[in-house]
Amino acid sequence: YVAKQTSSGYAAFTQKMVRTTEHGLSLLSDLRRAVDENQFYLQYQPKISLADRSCLSAEVLIRWRHPTRGFVPPDQFIPFAEQTGCIKSITRWVLARGLAQLAAWRAAGLEMSLNINVSTRDLVQQDLPALVRAQLLAEGVAARHLCLEVTESAIMEDPAHALASLNALHEMGVQLSIDDFGTGYSSLAYLKKLPVQELKIDRSFVMNLDLDDNDLNIVRSTIGMAHHMGLKVVAEGVETESVAAQLKTLGCDGAQGYLFSRPLGADDFHAWAVAARAANPPLVLGAPGEP
Ligand code: C2E
Numbered sequence: 558y559v560a561k562q563t564s565s566g567y568a569a570f571t572q573k574m575v576r577t578t579e580h581g582l583s584l585l586s587d588l589r590r591a592v593d594e595n596q597f598y599l600q601y602q603p604k605i606s607l608a609d610r611s612c613l614s615a616e617v618l619i620r621w622r623h624p625t626r627g628f629v630p631p632d633q634f635i636p637f638a639e640q641t642g643c644i645k646s647i648t649r650w651v652l653a654r655g656l657a658q659l660a661a662w663r664a665a666g667l668e669m670s671l672n673i674n675v676s677t678r679d680l681v682q683q684d685l686p687a688l689v690r691a692q693l694l695a696e697g698v699a700a701r702h703l704c705l706e707v708t709e710s711a712i713m714e715d716p717a718h719a720l721a722s723l724n725a726l727h728e729m730g731v732q733l734s735i736d737d738f739g740t741g742y743s744s745l746a747y748l749k750k751l752p753v754q755e756l757k758i759d760r761s762f763v764m765n766l767d768l769d770d771n772d773l774n775i776v777r778s779t780i781g782m783a784h785h786m787g788l789k790v791v792a793e794g795v796e797t798e799s800v801a802a803q804l805k806t807l808g809c810d811g812a813q814g815y816l817f818s819r820p821l822g823a824d825d826f827h828a829w830a831v832a833a834r835a836a837n838p839p840l841v842l843g844a845p846g847e848p
Pocket residue numbers: 602617618619630631632635651674675676706736737760793794795796813814815816820
């Protein structure tokens with residue numbers, strides 16, 4: 558299975574999976590079957606504007622209900638799907654299902670945009686710009702209502718190909734976001750070359766922001782640097798009012814976390830968003846980056 562060992566973490570993970578396979582559970586064939594047999598479903602987590610607590614977009618998070626293992630979290634199968642190439646069909650499915658849901662919400666009058674996670678393989682081995690263009694057209698969704706999240710490490714694995722895909726997506730009008738910022742090793746100088754509009758600070762720096770001066774300083778300087786480069790900043794993993802208040806003071810634009818809402822099924826998200834819209838109408842209607 559080991560198509561490419563990029564880090565010792567992945568190698569160890571894959572070896573563990575191979576051992577599991579020897580015990581009779583083939584995660585690879587299970588993953589392949591999962592798409593066909595409808596074992597995946599999507600949840601949506603609100604992204605909040607810290608200025609007014611309004612919600613104009615949601616992050617799509619995949620869930621796997623395995624017939625015998627039960628719930629398998631994405632951290633346990635996405636890295637494996639990336640190793641084996643299965644990620645390409647997973648991403649196609651997530652895009653199709655997510656955009657169909659977005660189109661339905663917008664048709665029902667809910668002003669909303671979506672953030673969708675994509676991987677290295679998607680950027681370098683799949684014609685992601687063509688795929689995204691076709692799926693946006695199929696659902697009648699404008700490109701500006703879609704934001705793709707890419708990690709720094711995904712870009713750094715094959716910067717030339719990744720940059721070509723990101724540029725093509727940007728030219729189409731798709732928004733781009735750097736996910737888990739701070740956990741990779743990309744230089745700030747490199748970030749300047751990327752056509753991204755949003756930077757998401759990894760939750761490891763955010764969770765104890767109010768208790769840890771190092772985290773506070775990292776987040777403060779990240780926000781300053783990002784704003785200097787014209788990027789919006791979103792903090793991940795906001796669980797307390799105290800952290801939310803500090804982030805607002807620091808000028809952070811957006812936030813996600815259990816404080817506002819856990820990831821929700823489509824119907825629950827719709828109900829949550831309608832209630833949130835009534836309680837906290839956006840000061841300016843229109844998603845970030847929207848004309
Ligand atoms: P991510 O993109 O950084 O997503 C954020 C993760 O943080 C999600 O975990 C979310 O449920 C969790 N989270 C949100 N708020 C809080 C909070 O307040 N506290 C804590 N402790 N956690 C919070 P999840 O859903 O388990 O996803 C894990 C990772 O799996 C994602 O990290 C992403 O890298 C990957 N992933 C999820 N869905 C997809 C997908 O459709 N495609 C791809 N390629 N990757 C995905």
